[in-house]
Amino acid sequence: xxxxxxxxxxxVTALGIEDxxxxxxxxxxxxxxxxxxxxxxxxxxxxxxxxxxxxxxxxIDMSSFAKAKEILAKYELEF
Amino acid sequence: MTDLKIDxxxxxxxxxxxxxxxxxxxxxxxxxxxxxxxxxxxQLISMSSHQIWYESVKHAxxxxxxxxxxxxLAIGSINIRTRQAYLYQADSAEVxxxxxxxxxxxxxxxxAPSLAINDYAFNDLGINHxxxxxxxxxxxxxxxxxxxxYQFSPLDEDFTEIKLTADNYNNATKQLxxxxxxx
Numbered sequence: 124x125x126x127x128x129x130x131x132x133x134x135v136t137a138l139g140i141e142d143x144x145x146x147x148x149x150x151x152x153x154x155x156x157x158x159x160x161x162x163x164x165x166x167x168x169x170x171x172x173x174x175x176x177x178x179x180x181x182x183i184d185m186s187s188f189a190k191a192k193e194i195l196a197k198y199e200l201e202f
Numbered sequence: 203m204t205d206l207k208i209d210x211x212x213x214x215x216x217x218x219x220x221x222x223x224x225x226x227x228x229x230x231x232x233x234x235x236x237x238x239x240x241x242x243x244x245q246l247i248s249m250s251s252h253q254i255w256y257e258s259v260k261h262a263x264x265x266x267x268x269x270x271x272x273x274x275l276a277i278g279s280i281n282i283r284t285r286q287a288y289l290y291q292a293d294s295a296e297v298x299x300x301x302x303x304x305x306x307x308x309x310x311x312x313x314a315p316s317l318a319i320n321d322y323a324f325n326d327l328g329i330n331h332x333x334x335x336x337x338x339x340x341x342x343x344x345x346x347x348x349x350x351x352y353q354f355s356p357l358d359e360d361f362t363e364i365k366l367t368a369d370n371y372n373n374a375t376k377q378l379x380x381x382x383x384x385x
Binding site: 151152157158159160161162163166167176177178179180182183186 | 304311342349
């Protein structure tokens with residue numbers, strides 16, 4: 124599976140949202156299903172999908188789908 | 203008896219006990235509509251009432267109130283209190299939290315102050331268990347407290363009691379603590 128699709132799947136699974144909702148504008152505080160608990164599930168899903176260990180600051184900064192792509196680029200994952 | 207801590211540093215945040223310099227923040231935050239509507243007492247708090255309250259709690263031994271800082275930014279407040287005379291080795295205590303900074307309300311960081319104060323409660327103060335009540339309509343708080351290991355017992359149509367032992371807390375939060383401690 125392409126990495127972008129993998130990342131989208133992680134968001135769909137973790138937040139319990141539709142595939143079509145996963146766009147660059149998807150951000151916490153702007154989606155009812157993205158709360159602190161969903162954020163935790165999302166981090167678990169991303170680390171599992173990409174077999175990486177995120178730094179704490181990156182975990183906290185992961186505030187949108189666009190930001191997730193930007194952060195994951197630091198882990199040599201290009202989208 | 204152990205001294206109560208006035209600063210707690212853990213999980214990327216710092217809890218600083220309220221003092222003359224920061225106690226006014228709590229009144230501003232406490233009166234925000236979205237915070238007030240989740241409180242048992244939903245009345246607006248005047249500054250004069252807040253000052254009276256502050257004077258009554260600043261040297262108290264049965265409760266502590268902290269401002270939460272993340273990277274030097276004050277983002278909310280957390281408190282711990284017991285109905286007994288002293289927090290130290292209390293049988294039961296209650297933790298209250300609100301994140302006032304919108305950017306961090308729905309963030310995993312919102313767990314950090316609870317982890318820090320729960321560690322303090324169980325490991326430093328020797329408190330037996332934590333308990334409080336949550337509005338049934340406050341699903342975000344219910345999900346949040348489930349992640350911390352709280353057990354639920356419905357009280358009435360509006361509230362559920364929640365209770366946390368050290369064992370349940372430690373079992374539930376291993377992964378959360380790892381995420382918030384990597385630096």
